[in-house]
Amino acid sequence: MIKVENVTKNYISGKVKVRALDNVSLEIEEGECVILSGPSGSGKSTFLNIIGFLTRITKGRLWLGDEEVSHFPDHFLSALRREKTGFIFQQFNLLSGYTTWENISLPLVPMGVSEKVRRARAMKLLEELNLETRADFMANELSGGEQQRVAIARALINDPGIILADEPLSNIDAAHVKIVVDILGELKKRGKTIIASFHHSQNEMDKLVDSTVYFESGKIC
Amino acid sequence: MILNNYIITYLVCSALSLFLGLAAAINGFRIWKKWDIKSEADEQYRLEKQVYLIITVLSLGFFLRLLMVPLWFWTLHSMIISIPGAMCLVGVHNINAPTSYIASSLKLVLPALYGYWLILNMLDRQIATQPFIKQKLIFLTPLGVLILAETILDITFFFSTPPRQVSCCTSLFDIPREDILRVVTESTWIWVVIFYILALMILGEIVYFLIAQKRSILPGRGRWFGKKSVMFSETIGIVVALVVFIFALHTKISPLFLGLPFHHCVFCLGQEVWDALVSFSMIFIGLVLLLIYFWIVSSTRYREVNPGLSGNMVMLLKFSGSMLALGLIILSIHLVLAL
Amino acid sequence: MxxxxxxxxxxxxxxxxxxxxxxxxxxxxxxxxxxxxISFMMFSRGGFVKDAEVARAFLPDVTVQGIYAGRVGKISLHMKTEIGDIPHVKQVIPRVWGYLPLRIEETDAAFTLMGLDLNHALYGKKLPWTVDTGSFLVPGDRNKAVLGAGVAVSFEADVGDRLQIEDTLGNKGEFEVVGILNDIVQVYSTDLIIVSIEDARLFFGYGEDEASDLLVYTDAPENADMVAWEITLMADNTRVLTSKALTDLVKEAFGRRGxxxxxxxxxxxxxxxxLVWAQSAHISVDVSKEIGILKAVGWGTGEIIEMRMMESLIMGLTGASTGVLFGFVYALMGTPGISGYCIGCASIYPKFPVPVHCDYQSxxxxxxxxxxxxxxxxxxxAWLAGIIDPDDTIRG
Known part of the structure; x- marks a missing residue:
């Protein structure tokens, strides 16, 4: 269970303070698929980053299960990121100097998993995603759709309970949209909590969604 | 002023150590003043980031300090030829005593203090509330002062070596004295016996704690954890054991191991008898780690986090006990062979 | 852990x-x-110091020189008996020696001509050299010489050749080369021309009862200081040097120079x-993005800092190891090109190979x-890289 209670998040850019989230509260149950919807700049990505432990809240409280994690120090948050959540980024965010399998296994490096095991786990995921032939390609040698699937594989390498996806369908062609939606559907079947943000409504996701949360000007409407 | 490769290398290390120590102390004090876990998240996050700089600097500083221990004694050794009358490290120390003796003592004390900080930091980082954070931040201030004092002593030592004849270990230790020093210059077994009694008592205490911990009947749980009196009494006990150990080395063990009835020089012993050096180091490390153990469990914060830390603390206790026991075994074997 | x-x-x-x-x-x-x-200098310095330590085993326990008007001069042989009477003194042997400023192939090379009393058996035990080619001098040898390796190379002399020497002061001599020394203790032997004490007296114009110094051998090296002290008390106009003092002098000279x-x-x-600071303190956009992604996928600040510090450690170890290796090889090659400037011995022996010594302390x-x-x-x-916010990178 993820619980967000009266959360406010400010960003400071020079002398300007921008309120990205304003007193937001939400509770997401385990195994739920929640869509965060709203226009650009409405705060849905910030919300996703907060529940993905990528950034701190300015005010309020954040709960993961029974534990309040609002004041967790950085090394606890990074452990949560690699063990509890898998993040699929809008821009894929693969490291260009690394091969496909190395990109996928990056979260396992600070966990002390040996290279042999890392590669084996990455290869298993690549096979599931029909990308095994691309294992030793450099990340920048892959197509957009392939990059998105590699990014999904990286998010799944630790078998996390929570999958966070920021605009997962926006940078891929129609053929790949179905593949990604099928993957998310499969994950939901396995009991994963899926929280995804979309700029526009996505009909392809309708059958998966348990609830939709609409954001506007940093608030939940 | 004497300038050779050892002195230059040592001075470089000393400068680096001072830079790291002062950076940690100044930052530590600033963060300590502002640290408030419940404050505005952004400000707290900024402080938390700065703590990482301190951890980086202290970890690096610890390795540097470890390197500086042998380097310091090699540097002093390299100066023997430059100081008339000096035949070993005692002569070199005497050229600028007591500065040199204080500086040498700090070489051993500072790594122990760094070790305390790093162990405290390791424990602190295992609990989300970081219970020791303020304690470890403010500890950096006296540490910084000590490093500064040590650097000043080192510079004074190297840059103002007077051109004069010094007395060395033979003249220092062989002539019977009428003053209080006589008690530690006479060849007697008494200090060796007292040291063994103390060391065995300490080992017994460790074994008792470990058994009690295993059976979950740790004595005084909730009573003496977090009490300053525990830290005080254990500190006194261990410091007494260390001092008695040095007396034992000086009065009996050195002449016995060196095979020269009037040669009491602990420095010569360390250089010439390697297994003795290993055993002394182990005994020293064992006692210092034990001291660190008691300092931590005597912290008022420890009561709040225990038993969250018990696993690590048991490991620390086991390690310090093993070091002490192994050191004693090596020393005892050498003593038996020497006899 | x-x-x-x-x-x-x-x-x-x-x-x-x-x-x-x-x-x-x-x-x-x-x-x-x-x-x-830095390393070739340290290894070369170590070589000289090591040579001095090795040579100490061969040096006389005490060397006594005469002092006239505050400067070193000839010493009278009547002191030989007086010193011989001091307790613990085993033998006192006179020696005549001097520098030979010669001009060879436009270099300012200087050599040392040393005359030894060949009748004393102790020389056979205590000499700091062994003969590489030919043989050493025997009692009664006249107008014969054994050359140090550096001298042999400079004069292009071999066993059996006749060596004509005329120094810039006008002293002349002609010697048959009977042996060439090897290079065990280079700092002492390479510039030597060893002749009989009689030939040396003739060459430098010494009288029959005069020598450059007296070599004193004691029954145990521990007694050297005491014997030296006795000699100092006995004769005012002498300079008394123990082997330890001479060795320490070399160590001091090269230690401080190093x-x-x-x-x-x-x-x-x-x-x-x-340069390292300039390169590392500036974190490029690419590097910043890379770190942000690593943190976003679960790397902590501590792990990023550790990785960056590891990079420095690997660079430092690689640079230092390779540099030390190059320095050692260069020192072994005799520091070609700059030995004269750095070591200060080119004017003594033009082709002197710089000794090299490497130990764990160095x-x-x-x-x-x-x-x-x-x-x-x-x-x-590293810390600046470590505290990059993943959120900033992801949001661009």
Missing amino acids: NLPKHINICLTAAQNLRRYKAKSLAIIVPLILVMAT GTFQAMWLMLLVAVLL LLLLFVIGVMPLMVVSAVP
Whole structure:
């Protein structure tokens, strides 16, 4: 269970303070698929980053299960990121100097998993995603759709309970949209909590969604 | 002023150590003043980031300090030829005593203090509330002062070596004295016996704690954890054991191991008898780690986090006990062979 | 302690250095140059000091020289008996020697002509050299010489050749070369021309009862200081040198010279460190993005800092090891090109091979000098990289 209670998040850019989230509260149950919807700049990505432990809240409280994690120090948050959540980024965010399998296994490096095991786990995921032939390609040698699937594989390498996806369908062609939606559907079947943000409504996701949360000007409407 | 490769290398290390120590102390004090876990998240996050700089600097500083221990004694050794009358490290120390003796003592004390900080930091980082954070931040201030004092002593030592004849270990230790020093210059077994009694008592205490911990009947749980009196009494006990150990080395063990009835020089012993050096180091490390153990469990914060830390603390206790026991075994074997 | 984690981070750091080859080499190459320079000086200094220590075993326990008007001069042989009567003195042997300023192939090479009393058996035991080619002088040999390796090379002389010597002061002599010394203790033997004491007296114009110094051998080396003290009390106009004092003098001279050179070259190391600082403190957009992504997928601030520090450690160890290796090879080759400027012995023997000695203490000093400053300079840039916010990177 993820619980967000009266959360406010400010960003400071020079002398300007921008309120990205304003007193937001939400509770997401385990195994739920929640869509965060709203226009650009409405705060849905910030919300996703907060529940993905990528950034701190300015005010309020954040709960993961029974534990309040609002004041967790950085090394606890990074452990949560690699063990509890898998993040699929809008821009894929693969490291260009690394091969496909190395990109996928990056979260396992600070966990002390040996290279042999890392590669084996990455290869298993690549096979599931029909990308095994691309294992030793450099990340920048892959197509957009392939990059998105590699990014999904990286998010799944630790078998996390929570999958966070920021605009997962926006940078891929129609053929790949179905593949990604099928993957998310499969994950939901396995009991994963899926929280995804979309700029526009996505009909392809309708059958998966348990609830939709609409954001506007940093608030939940 | 004497300038050779050892002195230059040592001075470089000393400068680096001072830079790291002062950076940690100044930052530590600033963060300590502002640290408030419940404050505005952004400000707290900024402080938390700065703590990482301190951890980086202290970890690096610890390795540097470890390197500086042998380097310091090699540097002093390299100066023997430059100081008339000096035949070993005692002569070199005497050229600028007591500065040199204080500086040498700090070489051993500072790594122990760094070790305390790093162990405290390791424990602190295992609990989300970081219970020791303020304690470890403010500890950096006296540490910084000590490093500064040590650097000043080192510079004074190297840059103002007077051109004069010094007395060395033979003249220092062989002539019977009428003053209080006589008690530690006479060849007697008494200090060796007292040291063994103390060391065995300490080992017994460790074994008792470990058994009690295993059976979950740790004595005084909730009573003496977090009490300053525990830290005080254990500190006194261990410091007494260390001092008695040095007396034992000086009065009996050195002449016995060196095979020269009037040669009491602990420095010569360390250089010439390697297994003795290993055993002394182990005994020293064992006692210092034990001291660190008691300092931590005597912290008022420890009561709040225990038993969250018990696993690590048991490991620390086991390690310090093993070091002490192994050191004693090596020393005892050498003593038996020497006899 | 999670050792596999640290191994993984170390391997990733090594991969990063390979990925950013140009940047890594820009730091490693200057470090290699500086470390090679510092290390060949340290190894050469070590060679001289080691030579001095080895030579001490062969030196007389005490050397007594005459002093006239505050300067070293001839010593009268009547002192030989007086010194011989001092307790613990085993033997007193006269020696005649002097420098030969010669001009060979437009160099300012100077050699040492040494006349030995060939009748004394102790020489056979105590000489700091062995004969490589030919044989050593025997009692009764006249107009014969044994040459140090450096002399033989300079004169292109071999066993059986006749060596004509005329120094710039007009002293003349002609000797048959009967042997060439080997190079066990180069600092003492390479510039030597050894002849009989009678030939040396003739060459330098000494009287029958005169010598340059008296070599005193004691029954045990521990008694040398006491004997030296007795001689000092007995004869005012003498300079009494123990073998320890002579050895310490060489150690002191080269120890301080080594220190001075190291201090100078450290300036260059500081320049390398500034380069490292400039390169590491500036975090490019690409690097910043890479770190942000690593943190977003679960790397912590501590792990990023550790990775960056590992990169510095690997660079430092690579640069220092390679530099030390180059320095050692260069020292073994005789520091071609600059030995005269650095070591200060080119004017004595033109083809003198600089001795080399390397021990674990020197290696530790070199690695401390090469690696630790680099690590310290990298600490703040590593921290700056470590605290990059993943959120900032992801949001662009």
